[in-house]
Amino acid sequence: MSVFGGYSRYYDLLYRDKDYAGEAAYVHGLIERHRPGSVSILDLGCGTGRHDFCLTQLGHELTGVDLSHEMLAVAEREKAAFQGPRAAPTFVQGDVRSVRLGKSFGVVVSLFHVMSYQTQNQDLLQALVTIREHLKPGGLFIFDCWYGPAVLSDPPVVRVKRLEDANIQVTRLAEPVMHANDNLVDVNYQVFVRDKHSGAVEELRETHTTRYFFGPEIRHFCELAGLRLQEFQPFMADGAPGFGTWNVVFLGTRD
């Protein structure tokens, strides 16, 4: 099973408290500031589509792409119940490094560290070329990722997360292993899922290899891909990122 394979079954529960509506409003605000009136959005690495449903509610037309069949299956289930001002998002299975949809968009987004899953230089470059290939001239791209200065200043530690709903209790251990010379962190997840009715416990293990990036390298790879990096800033905050800013958003355009 792929990364986000087994994990997809508990993904929305694990991130139940994540403020997708607030994040979508923030992305909408960035679009209004940098490319006002733009409606069509491609979301690369859309996962279970939660930003996409929120952005649709804000008046955008969404296409989401993800590698994981399992994450997309959750998105399709949500889509069946979706009601909004525009047509529900379209979801497509594909790899952000190679997918070609044969159409272009006013905005391409990639949210919640999808770019950090592009761990090799070639992966990142290919993903950025995918962005360029799907942007209209003058179109805007927005993506966030782990920010190197903060990851090195405040390295990841072991974390435990416990959540439950009416049917299951989930306990997730996240054990990071840093590879300083590759700018990578292996986050080893061990997830215990207890069925509240039967008492049965299922164990699941996944390793998510995650890359942290620095501003100058993102600028360089954007240039190689034919994109212009305009600015980067703390995700959902103003000002310049620094040693305490783990999550940074990069914005730019296709000329």
Ligand SMILES: C[S@@+](CC[C@H](N)C(=O)[O-])C[C@H]1O[C@@H](n2cnc3c(N)ncnc32)[C@H](O)[C@@H]1O
């Ligand atoms: C942390 S999740 C974020 C999902 C979603 N954007 C969200 O905010 O909930 C990362 C997602 O990136 C997807 N992903 C990682 N590498 C990918 C690739 N090369 N092509 C397509 N999707 C990818 C994973 O399948 C997963 O759904």
